[in-house]
Amino acid sequence: MNIESENKMAKSIPEGEKTIRCIVCPTGCEIHVKNIDGELIVEGHTCKRGEVYARDEFIAPKRILTTTIRVKGGLLPLIPVRTDKPILKERLNEVLNEIAIKEIEAPIKMGDVLIKNVLDLDADIIASRDLIKAS
Amino acid sequence: MIGGGSAGLAAAIVIKKAGLDVLILERDRELGGITLQCIHNGFGIHEFKEELTGPEFVQRFINEAMDLGVKYKLDTMVVKVTKEKIVYAINNTDGMLEIKAKAIILAMGCRERTRGSINMPGFRPAGIYTAGQAQRFVNVEGYLPGRSYVILGSGDIGMIMARRLTWEGCKVKAVVEIQPYVSGLLRNQVQCLEDYNIPLITSYTITRIHGRHRVKGVTISKVDRKFDRIIGTDRFIECDTLLLSVGLIPENELTQNAGAAISLNGGPVVDNNLETTIDGIFACGNVLQVHDLVDLVVAEAKRAGLNAVEYINNRYEKPVEQKDLIKCIAGDNVNYVKPDHFKKSDESKDIIFSFRSKRPDRRILIQFKDQDNKVLYKRKRRYVIPSEMIEIKLNLEELEIPQECKSLEVEIIPQPEVLIDNG
Numbered sequence: 001m002n003i004e005s006e007n008k009m010a011k012s013i014p015e016g017e018k019t020i021r022c023i024v025c026p027t028g029c030e031i032h033v034k035n036i037d038g039e040l041i042v043e044g045h046t047c048k049r050g051e052v053y054a055r056d057e058f059i060a061p062k063r064i065l066t067t068t069i070r071v072k073g074g075l076l077p078l079i080p081v082r083t084d085k086p087i088l089k090e091r092l093n094e095v096l097n098e099i100a101i102k103e104i105e106a107p108i109k110m111g112d113v114l115i116k117n118v119l120d121l122d123a124d125i126i127a128s129r130d131l132i133k134a135s
Numbered sequence: 136m137i138g139g140g141s142a143g144l145a146a147a148i149v150i151k152k153a154g155l156d157v158l159i160l161e162r163d164r165e166l167g168g169i170t171l172q173c174i175h176n177g178f179g180i181h182e183f184k185e186e187l188t189g190p191e192f193v194q195r196f197i198n199e200a201m202d203l204g205v206k207y208k209l210d211t212m213v214v215k216v217t218k219e220k221i222v223y224a225i226n227n228t229d230g231m232l233e234i235k236a237k238a239i240i241l242a243m244g245c246r247e248r249t250r251g252s253i254n255m256p257g258f259r260p261a262g263i264y265t266a267g268q269a270q271r272f273v274n275v276e277g278y279l280p281g282r283s284y285v286i287l288g289s290g291d292i293g294m295i296m297a298r299r300l301t302w303e304g305c306k307v308k309a310v311v312e313i314q315p316y317v318s319g320l321l322r323n324q325v326q327c328l329e330d331y332n333i334p335l336i337t338s339y340t341i342t343r344i345h346g347r348h349r350v351k352g353v354t355i356s357k358v359d360r361k362f363d364r365i366i367g368t369d370r371f372i373e374c375d376t377l378l379l380s381v382g383l384i385p386e387n388e389l390t391q392n393a394g395a396a397i398s399l400n401g402g403p404v405v406d407n408n409l410e411t412t413i414d415g416i417f418a419c420g421n422v423l424q425v426h427d428l429v430d431l432v433v434a435e436a437k438r439a440g441l442n443a444v445e446y447i448n449n450r451y452e453k454p455v456e457q458k459d460l461i462k463c464i465a466g467d468n469v470n471y472v473k474p475d476h477f478k479k480s481d482e483s484k485d486i487i488f489s490f491r492s493k494r495p496d497r498r499i500l501i502q503f504k505d506q507d508n509k510v511l512y513k514r515k516r517r518y519v520i521p522s523e524m525i526e527i528k529l530n531l532e533e534l535e536i537p538q539e540c541k542s543l544e545v546e547i548i549p550q551p552e553v554l555i556d557n558g
Contacts, residue, residue, distance in 0.1 A: 023321055027518060067299075068273075070277070080188060080189075080190045082174075096302055129167075
């Protein structure tokens with residue numbers, strides 16, 4: 001991440017406080033994150049990775065989206081796909097709706113970009129596997 | 136190689152690389168197995184040091200196997216395996232096949248427990264599926280089994296399907312778990328249920344399925360410690376589909392019919408070389424023990440492949456002497472241990488022990504002891520949960536196993552933090 005976009009993020013730190021259940025390991029620490037005048041106070045974590053996770057979750061939770069797209073003329077009617085990087089959790093639904101109306105023609109190779117820069121989120125939708133044409 | 140999923144592919148690749156001839160028999164229309172329908176991410180962190188989806192993970196193995204020219208037959212059902220290592224299989228083009236192998240690797244995977252296996256009474260309306268079956272419909276075949284769901288069991292597949300169905304526009308009313316704790320990984324509980332406000336109801340089970348032709352809803356009831364229904368706690372939840380995510384069992388009909396011994400966990404009895412009680416027949420992947428991670432499946436499969444190569448090259452038709460074996464026993468809070476036994480003569484080799492706890496616990500001690508209660512090895516751990524398989528690699532020579540050792544008992548016991556001094 002470059003400094004500019006990091007700055008943009010810093011400005012948009014949400015107000016208030018939140019308790020986040022850490023998923024880094026199965027210990028599952030309850031981490032308390034508080035925004036005090038733009039400075040994040042993180043408490044309750046027992047490792048460094050947990051602190052980083054809680055910070056990210058507080059500022060802007062992101063997820064890799066994995067779903068399927070309809071396929072025309074393929075061995076199977078669907079191709080599994082994913083975003084090539086994590087996208088904002090709050091935008092997942094819009095992306096799912098965008099994907100739902102698409103149809104791709106077989107054959108497809110793993111890694112093929114099926115939707116470029118989806119909804120300008122700076123992430124591509126890529127194929128998760130090869131899919132040959134129906135014989 | 137019986138089965139062309141992740142385990143079968145990984146083992147076939149190491150055998151082919153060793154210069155031996157290998158044939159994969161796969162009953163589905165394509166190679167890849169169940170990993171193909173697990174379209175979510177989280178695979179490959181151990182194997183490839185990056186996070187992949189299931190299809191991406193297994194596609195890499197398919198590609199490597201194809202590049203090496205591994206032979207395979209699809210739509211081919213193995214119907215019998217014999218002690219003499221003859222495999223009988225059928226398909227539409229060859230008819231009946233009789234194949235004589237020098238070694239066989241069992242990699243058939245596991246199957247889901249169904250409504251029958253948890254003795255759920257009542258009518259049999261349409262709309263009851265196992266979670267993996269629904270996963271295949273939604274992710275591969277392109278069908279939605281229903282619109283509004285209740286999921287019984289908080290296994291990982293169930294929780295992942297809860298999110299998947301929500302993403303497909305369905306409503307997941309609740310995930311109901313009979314135990315007081317979640318049986319899948321915390322990660323899935325947070326990212327699949329809590330992220331979408333799907334209620335997780337623990338210490339409850341389904342006591343009635345409503346609807347004669349199609350599921351109309353379920354009654355759930357709180358259970359006591361013996362899992363008996365507590366009267367007066369019944370609640371009705373309306374839904375048109377019920378998914379069961381109530382565990383997996385290794386699929387071992389072929390193994391059993393071949394005459395190999397089966398252990399209590401449902402998988403074949405194996406030694407430290409992953410060889411069953413029939414010499415030259417090996418087992419790996421979920422047919423041996425249900426794994427949490429496909430990464431661990433392929434690691435195990437590679438070991439089975441290498442051991443099969445070693446068998447064909449150096450040990451062909453020389454059965455292991457049974458008197459030379461040390462038994463592995465599941466002790467306190469241990470569900471099962473693999474391997475089931477190992478050879479004294481192999482003591483110098485590293486042995487990977489894998490096992491699961493019966494119930495969750497924190498601040499514990501894992502102990503290995505012999506038949507005279509002499510502790511040979513111990514290790515502290517912060518926690519154990521049944522959903523996480525524990526693997527410990529040990530070099531038995533370094534452990535200095537006593538000459539008269541006949542068995543090794545693995546136990547998970549509380550680790551005393553403060554010693555009470557009675558003096």
